[in-house]
Amino acid sequence: GDSVTQMEGPVTLSEEAFLTINCTYTATGYPSLFWYVQYPGEGLQLLLKATKADDKGSNKGFEATYRKETTSFHLEKGSVQVSDSAVYFCALSINTDKLIFGTGTRLQVFP
Amino acid sequence: GAVVSQHPSWVICKSGTSVKIECRSLDFQATTMFWYRQFPKQSLMLMATSNEGSKATYEQGVEKDKFLINHASLTLSTLTVTSAHPEDSSFYICSADPMGQGASDTQYFGPGTRLTVL
Numbered sequence: 001g002d003s004v005t006q007m008e009g010p011v012t013l014s015e016e017a018f019l020t021i022n023c024t025y026t027a028t029g030y031p032s033l034f035w036y037v038q039y040p041g042e043g044l045q046l047l048l049k050a051t052k053a054d055d056k057g058s059n060k061g062f063e064a065t066y067r068k069e070t071t072s073f074h075l076e077k078g079s080v081q082v083s084d085s086a087v088y089f090c091a092l093s094i095n096t097d098k099l100i101f102g103t104g105t106r107l108q109v110f111p
Numbered sequence: 112g113a114v115v116s117q118h119p120s121w122v123i124c125k126s127g128t129s130v131k132i133e134c135r136s137l138d139f140q141a142t143t144m145f146w147y148r149q150f151p152k153q154s155l156m157l158m159a160t161s162n163e164g165s166k167a168t169y170e171q172g173v174e175k176d177k178f179l180i181n182h183a184s185l186t187l188s189t190l191t192v193t194s195a196h197p198e199d200s201s202f203y204i205c206s207a208d209p210m211g212q213g214a215s216d217t218q219y220f221g222p223g224t225r226l227t228v229l
Contacts, residue, residue, distance in 0.1 A: 004154070036220075043115055043204070043220035089155070099218065101147075101155040 002027045006090045006102035013080055013109050021075040021105045023064075023090035031092035033057075033066050033073040034099070038087045047075075047088070080109045114138055115207050117221035124195055125229055132190045132224045134205030140185035141207035145218065146178075149202040161188045195228040202226075 006023045013019060025031065032051045036044040048057030053068035062077045073090060090102040114137040124130050134144055142163050147155040159180050160168045167180035177199075179191040188207075192199055202225050206218040 008152075038220075041222060043222045044206075045220070098157055098160075099155075100157075103152060103154050 002031070002092065002094065002100050004090050004092055004100055004102035006088075006105055008103070009087075009106040011105060011107045013107070015082055015109055015111050016079045017109075019075070019077040019080045019084075019107065021088055021090075021107070023073045023075065023102060025071050025073065025090075025092050027071075027092055027094060029094040031094045033064070034091040034093070035062070035064055035073070035075050036089040036091060036101075038089065038104075040086070044089060080107070082109045082111055085109045113209070113219045115205065115219045115221040117203075117205055117224050119224060120222065121225045121227075123227045123229060126196055127194055129191055129193045130195055130226060132192075132203055132205075132226070134188045134190070134207070134221055136186045136207040136209075136219070139207070139209050139219075141188075141209055142185065143208040144182060144188040145206045145208070146180060146188075146190050147204040147206070149204060149223075155204060158190075192226065195226070197228045200226055200228045 003026045034049045035047040037047045038044045048059040050057040050066035056065045064073050064075045085108050087104045087106050089104045091099045093099050116135045118133045144161040146158045148158050149155045157170050158173045161180045161182040163182045169175050182188040202223050204223040206220040208218050
């Protein structure tokens with residue numbers, strides 16, 4: 001079945017470090033891919049998305065490119081801030097509202 | 112805008128009792144709300160899709176009689192865990208889809224409710 005696999009956390013970085021959170025997927029159709037972020041005490045928020053192969057989603061300095069050949073959608077940011085500390089979820093959806101999530105990766109950024 | 116709240120945020124109950132969790136869209140109307148469950152270090156798993164004024168659609172393997180969902184208005188959906196047992200302890204998250212959107216990325220999520228059954 002359709003699924004999402006993302007790297008286990010926590011990911012611990014110093015401020016201004018480069019961030020990569022890996023995400024790969026398995027899907028029977030042509031999924032849309034998403035990254036959601038959950039800040040402490042808040043609900044999940046859509047961070048970025050890509051709807052077809054080679055699309056790049058970007059927001060708040062974060063980027064992810066839809067790679068069909070490697071079935072991946074890795075999240076990157078060139079210089080993280082303390083305020084980026086949160087849990088990041090990779091997800092996919094095929095045609096419907098149903099979202100299939102990865103397990104989430106906690107990012108901790110220290111000054 | 113687009114805030115979804117859940118109440119309570121945290122609840123402890125005794126085995127055999129029932130617990131109701133509320134999900135409200137505070138500044139928009141939602142014909143569709145979703146209920147997810149998350150175990151520690153595991154993915155959010157969709158439990159059911161709740162449609163205003165009609166019966167909820169449950170995912171395979173989710174017991175309809177145990178997890179009662181009511182979507183009585185365009186701003187409120189409730190999940191009742193009946194005859195709760197320790198294995199029902201989990202983090203329950205709802206999301207709401209604004210009217211007529213019908214796209215995955217327009218779901219707005221609540222902050223979640225942690226249920227602990229003793």
